[in-house]
Amino acid sequence: xGFGSSTRRRGLRWDVRAAPWRGxxxxxxxxxxxxxxxxxxxxxxxxKAASPTSLPGQGAFGKRARTMxxxxxxxxxxxxGTGAGTKVEIxxxxxxxRDSKAGLSFVNVSDGSCQNPVQIVAPAALPNYxxxxxxxxxxxxxxxxxxxxxxxxxxxxxxxxxxxxxxLGLVDDPETYPVQPKQHTMEFLREVAHxxxxxxxxxxxxxxxxxxxxxxxxxxxxxxxxxxxxxxxTASDAEGAGxxxxxxxLDALNPPKTDAxxxxxxxxxxxxxxxxxxxGQLNVEAFCLALSKVYTFGPTFRAENSNTTRHLAEFWMIExxxxxxxxxxxxDLAERFLKYVxxxxxxxxxxxxxFFEERVQKGxxxxxxxxxxxxxxxxxxxxxxxxxKGAKKKFDYAPEWGKDLQTEHERxxxxxxxxxxxVVMNYPEQIKAFYMRMNDDGRTVAAxxxxxxGIGEIIGGSQREERLELLDxxxxxxxxxxxxxxxxxxxxxxxxxxHAGFGLGFERLIVYMCGLGNIRDAIPYPRVPGxxxx
RNA sequence: UCCCUGAUAGCUCAGCUGGUAGAGCAGGCGACUGUUAAUCGCCGGGUCGUUGGUUCGAGUCCAACUCAGGGAGCCA
Numbered sequence: 012x013g014f015g016s017s018t019r020r021r022g023l024r025w026d027v028r029a030a031p032w033r034g035x036x037x038x039x040x041x042x043x044x045x046x047x048x049x050x051x052x053x054x055x056x057x058x059k060a061a062s063p064t065s066l067p068g069q070g071a072f073g074k075r076a077r078t079m080x081x082x083x084x085x086x087x088x089x090x091x092g093t094g095a096g097t098k099v100e101i102x103x104x105x106x107x108x109r110d111s112k113a114g115l116s117f118v119n120v121s122d123g124s125c126q127n128p129v130q131i132v133a134p135a136a137l138p139n140y141x142x143x144x145x146x147x148x149x150x151x152x153x154x155x156x157x158x159x160x161x162x163x164x165x166x167x168x169x170x171x172x173x174x175x176x177x178x179l180g181l182v183d184d185p186e187t188y189p190v191q192p193k194q195h196t197m198e199f200l201r202e203v204a205h206x207x208x209x210x211x212x213x214x215x216x217x218x219x220x221x222x223x224x225x226x227x228x229x230x231x232x233x234x235x236x237x238x239x240x241x242x243x244x245t246a247s248d249a250e251g252a253g254x255x256x257x258x259x260x261l262d263a264l265n266p267p268k269t270d271a272x273x274x275x276x277x278x279x280x281x282x283x284x285x286x287x288x289x290x291g292q293l294n295v296e297a298f299c300l301a302l303s304k305v306y307t308f309g310p311t312f313r314a315e316n317s318n319t320t321r322h323l324a325e326f327w328m329i330e331x332x333x334x335x336x337x338x339x340x341x342x343d344l345a346e347r348f349l350k351y352v353x354x355x356x357x358x359x360x361x362x363x364x365x366f367f368e369e370r371v372q373k374g375x376x377x378x379x380x381x382x383x384x385x386x387x388x389x390x391x392x393x394x395x396x397x398x399x400k401g402a403k404k405k406f407d408y409a410p411e412w413g414k415d416l417q418t419e420h421e422r423x424x425x426x427x428x429x430x431x432x433x434v435v436m437n438y439p440e441q442i443k444a445f446y447m448r449m450n451d452d453g454r455t456v457a458a459x460x461x462x463x464x465g466i467g468e469i470i471g472g473s474q475r476e477e478r479l480e481l482l483d484x485x486x487x488x489x490x491x492x493x494x495x496x497x498x499x500x501x502x503x504x505x506x507x508x509x510h511a512g513f514g515l516g517f518e519r520l521i522v523y524m525c526g527l528g529n530i531r532d533a534i535p536y537p538r539v540p541g542x543x544x545x
Numbered sequence: 546u547c548c549c550u551g552a553u554a555g556c557u558c559a560g561c562u563g564g565u566a567g568a569g570c571a572g573g574c575g576a577c578u579g580u581u582a583a584u585c586g587c588c589g590g591g592u593c594g595u596u597g598g599u600u601c602g603a604g605u606c607c608a609a610c611u612c613a614g615g616g617a618g619c620c621a
Binding site for chain 1: 546555556557569570571572573576577578579580581582583590612613614615616617618619620621
C-alpha cells in the first residue's frame, strides 16, 4: 500500500539539524591526528580526575558543583526559559558548532528531551577553548554550565552563556561519523541503528512512540480495563495466525529422535513443541471471561517471509477484549481508542508532529486532526462490495463477494467514497478466522476492519464465537481439530458470554501518526527476514 | 515467496549511444562573521556490490550471485 504516498526508493530524507537551528561550517583544526589516537587515553584520565582544563569546582560531578546551587536542566526546560537568569547545567550531545571571530563559539546541544537543541555560547576565554571546544563536532558529548539568558541572536529565545564547557567524549574520526549534519536516507540510517536515535527523526519517533504507549495504557485504565501480560512463549498446538518461531533447547545438529526417526520434542525444554507467540488473543479471552475488560500490549512474533513496508518479524500488538459485548460495541471501542491516542499525540507532541509535517510527510497533522473530529462510518461488507462494483474507478482486482478487500478497495472506500474512517463489518466466513462469531445469515461472521484515510486497514477485530457447537463446527470446516483447543473450548463450556475484541499493530499506529514510509523506522531495532543486526 | 528497479567518494547523487570517473554535503587549511544548513578560496578522498563473459578497450553491454528499495501475496 505504501504509507508515504510520495515514497520512492530514496524518497524519505532527513538530517540531524534541527529546524530552525541550522548547522554551519564547523571546521576544527587538526594539524595531526594524534588527538584522536589518544582519545581513549584522555577519557580515562578525565574519569580519574578533573580535566586539567576544567575550572576548579566546575566538574559536573565534582564536590563543589553541589554547593554552587547549579540546576541541571533538560534542553526542553532550558528552551522554555525555566530558571532564566540563574546558573544552569546542560548535559547532552553536540549537533553543530559555529565559530565567530568575535571570540566565541555557538554549540548547539541536544539531549533528546525535545525536538530543538539549545545554543551554548562558549567564549574564547574558556581555558579549554582552543584545546577542546574548537574540536567539538556532531555527536560529541558535553556538560555545559552557565547562565540561562535571553538570546542576543535570532532563531531562539533562550541560550546558555557558558562559564565552562566540559568535553566528555569527542567523536573519533568525524569524517566517518555516520550521523552527519546533512540529509540521510532512512535506508542508510537503518544500517546504523545504534546511532540513528541521535537524528531528529528518530528522536521524534521515539518520543511519539512513548507518548502513544502511555496514552494507550491511560485510555484503557480510564475505561476500567486491566492489562494482562499474555505469554511470549506458547506451547499451544496451533494458534492459526501465521508461521511461528520455534523455541527449543535441543541440539539443532543432533536432536533426539523417536523410533520413527522424527525429532522427539518430548525431550525438549517444555516437553513439547514450543513457539513464540503470534497473538495473545486466545489467552486474553480467558481473562476477559473473568475480569470483563482486559487488554494485551506486548511483543508478538511472526516468522512470515514477508518483506514489505508494513511487516516486522517482531512487533508490538495491542489486543483489547470485552465481555458482554457485540460487534457494535467493539467498533465503538475502536473508535474511542484511536481518537484518544491521536488526541494525546496532537496535544503532547505537536513539536515532533511539526517536524514530521515539514520533513517527512506533508499533511500528517491535518490527517490526525480530521481523524479525531470525524465520526466513523459503518458499513456492511456486502454494501462495500456493491459500492466498489458501482465505482467508476478501475481496480487492479475486481471486487467480488466472497473475496477479501484489496488495499486499493479499502483506500477507495475510506478516502474517496466516504472521506473519513470507515468500519467494514460482517465479512464472509470463509475469509475470516475460526473464532469469529457466525451471523444469523449463516454465511457471514461478525468481523470488522477499521479503515483509515492514508493507510487502509488499521484495526481488525471481531465478536468471538461463544457457542461451543458453532465454534466446533467452524473449526472442523477450516480443518482444525477441536480437541487441540481444549482450554479455549472450556471457556465456552463454563459460563460463556458474548465477547469481542480487536488487534492493532503498535508500529502501524506509529507509522500513521508520524507519516513514515516504512514500519522498520517505527521500532528501535527492526527484525525482518534476513536482518537482526544490533 | 513472486514481479519491477537499483548498487559509483564518509553521505546524497551525476556519468548520453562502451575509450581507464565528477558535483554537493561532510573532512583538512585559510579568509570572514552574535553565528543559525553562514559565505568565499584552496586541498585530500573512489581497484564504480561480487564473480565470470563479450570487446583492442567495460562504471557503461551480457549472465549468475549478494544486498537494498518499491509493489504483490500474507497479515497487525
